[in-house]
Amino acid sequence: MKDNSVKYMLLAGFFFAIMNVCVKFVSHLPTLEVVLFRSIFSFFATYYYLRKNNIPPLGNNIPILTLRGIAGCLGLIGSFYTLQHIPLASAVTINYLSPFFTAILGIFIVGQKVRPIQFFYFALSIFGVILLKGFDFRISTLDVIIGLAAAFFAGLAYNMIARSKGSEHPLVVIFYFPLLTIPVVGIYSFFHWKTPIGMDWLFLLLIGICTQLAQYYMTLSYQTANLAKVASLNYLGVIYALGFGYLFFQETFNLMSLLAIAIILLGVILNLFDTKIWDKIKRVKL
Numbered sequence: 334m335k336d337n338s339v340k341y342m343l344l345a346g347f348f349f350a351i352m353n354v355c356v357k358f359v360s361h362l363p364t365l366e367v368v369l370f371r372s373i374f375s376f377f378a379t380y381y382y383l384r385k386n387n388i389p390p391l392g393n394n395i396p397i398l399t400l401r402g403i404a405g406c407l408g409l410i411g412s413f414y415t416l417q418h419i420p421l422a423s424a425v426t427i428n429y430l431s432p433f434f435t436a437i438l439g440i441f442i443v444g445q446k447v448r449p450i451q452f453f454y455f456a457l458s459i460f461g462v463i464l465l466k467g468f469d470f471r472i473s474t475l476d477v478i479i480g481l482a483a484a485f486f487a488g489l490a491y492n493m494i495a496r497s498k499g500s501e502h503p504l505v506v507i508f509y510f511p512l513l514t515i516p517v518v519g520i521y522s523f524f525h526w527k528t529p530i531g532m533d534w535l536f537l538l539l540i541g542i543c544t545q546l547a548q549y550y551m552t553l554s555y556q557t558a559n560l561a562k563v564a565s566l567n568y569l570g571v572i573y574a575l576g577f578g579y580l581f582f583q584e585t586f587n588l589m590s591l592l593a594i595a596i597i598l599l600g601v602i603l604n605l606f607d608t609k610i611w612d613k614i615k616r617v618k619l
Contacts, residue, residue: 337553338553338554338555338563339554339563339566341550341551341553341554341563342550342551342554342563342566343566343569344546344547344550345546345547345548345549345550345551345554346547346566346569346570346573347547347573348543348544348546348547348550349543349544349547349551349570349573350570350573350574350577351539351543351577352539352540352543352544352547353416353421353424353425353570353574353577354421354577354581355536355537355539355540355543356413356416356417356536356540357416357417357421357424357581357582358532358536358581359417359529359533359536359537359540360416360417360418361527362527362529362533363521363522363525363526363527364410364413364414364417365410365518365521365522365525366518366522366525366526366527367413367417367537367540368406368409368410368413368514368518369514369515369518369519369522370537370540370541371409371537371540371541371544372510372511372514372515372518373511373515373541374538374540374541374542374544374545375507375510375511375541375544375545375548376508376511376512376515378541378545379504379507379508379511379545380508382504383502383504383505383508386504388502388504388505389505390505390508391505392497392500392501392502392505392506392509393500393501394496394497394500394501397493397496397497398493398497398501398505398506398509399509399513400489400493401490401493401494401497401506401509401510402509402510402512402513402514403513404486404487404489404490404493405486405487405490405509405510405514406510406513406514406517406518407482407483407486408431408483408484408485408486408487408489408490409483409510409514410483410518411479411480411482411483411484411486412424412428412480412483412487414479414480414483415427415428415476415479415480415483416428418476419472419476419480421574421577421578421582422571422574422575422578423472424480425570425571425574426462426463426571427472427476427477427480427481427483427484428480428483428484428487429462429484429570429571430459430462430480430481430484431483431484431485431487431488431491432455432488433455433459433484433488434484434485434487434488434489435487435488435491435492436451436452436455436488437488438488438489438492439492439495442489442492442493442495442496443492443495443496445495451604454600454601454603454604455600455604456600457596457599457600457603458596458597458600458601458604460596461593461594461595461596461597461599461600462571462593462597464589464592464593464596491551491555494506494551494552494555495555498555503549503552503553504549506552507545507548507549507552510548566601569597569598569601571597572594572597572598575590575594
């Protein structure tokens with residue numbers, strides 16, 4: 334069977350990058366309200382396709398799916414918060430630490446084998462991310478804590494997706510996120526509502542569409558590949574962010590930024606090729 338996990342993760346990263354830009358454009362709206370709009374769109378879109386294809390929406394492993402939904406909810410709230418309250422590139426930098434937590438948690442949750450050299454590749458990519466923008470003193474301690482917590486819960490959610498491999502349809506896994514998120518953010522939004530105006534509606538719609546597509550491709554990727562292999566591809570989202578940041582927010586690049594991009598790509602490419610080579614060696618031994 335052909336391994337399309339890399340293609341799926343690249344598509345997911347692209348759609349997540351567009352979503353990040355849209356979230357930044359609605360920074361004046363309450364974070365949980367933005368999450369609510371994103372969740373409502375996901376709920377109806379996912380439920381429609383589940384019913385259309387006669388797929389039981391509650392799935393088979395309710396405890397695992399519930400934990401995935403809770404972790405996804407907390408991760409997305411923290412992620413949207415950082416995107417709205419700190420500069421885009423800095424927010425993406427913090428949010429994209431999730432692959433680190435994914436790989437580490439994967440050792441204990443799904444028994445994922447991670448070779449020591451792969452931690453070096455992750456460290457190399459993380460170093461590139463840090464070098465890319467440096468330490469941003471406009472970010473408060475609370476921002477950092479929320480951002481790291483978001484990355485942790487995202488890593489936990491990804492591991493729950495991996496645990497559902499082979500037993501749950503990707504749309505069922507996705508469905509549990511809005512199913513558990515809407516009641517939480519809906520109650521908050523009811524008491525802190527701020528009506529979107531003008532282009533806000535378009536950005537909110539794009540957030541829903543892009544996130545739905547990104548979640549779908551990300552789920553397919555994590556269900557069909559080694560966690561450590563595809564997790565490092567998340568770092569490419571920083572490069573997407575730099576391009577969109579330049580286009581929409583006039584972020585410029587300097588020599589150090591280009592060097593950081595090269596380091597991030599080096600870490601990603603080394604991890605991808607090293608994993609493929611190691612898999613071939615194991616097959617020969619067998």
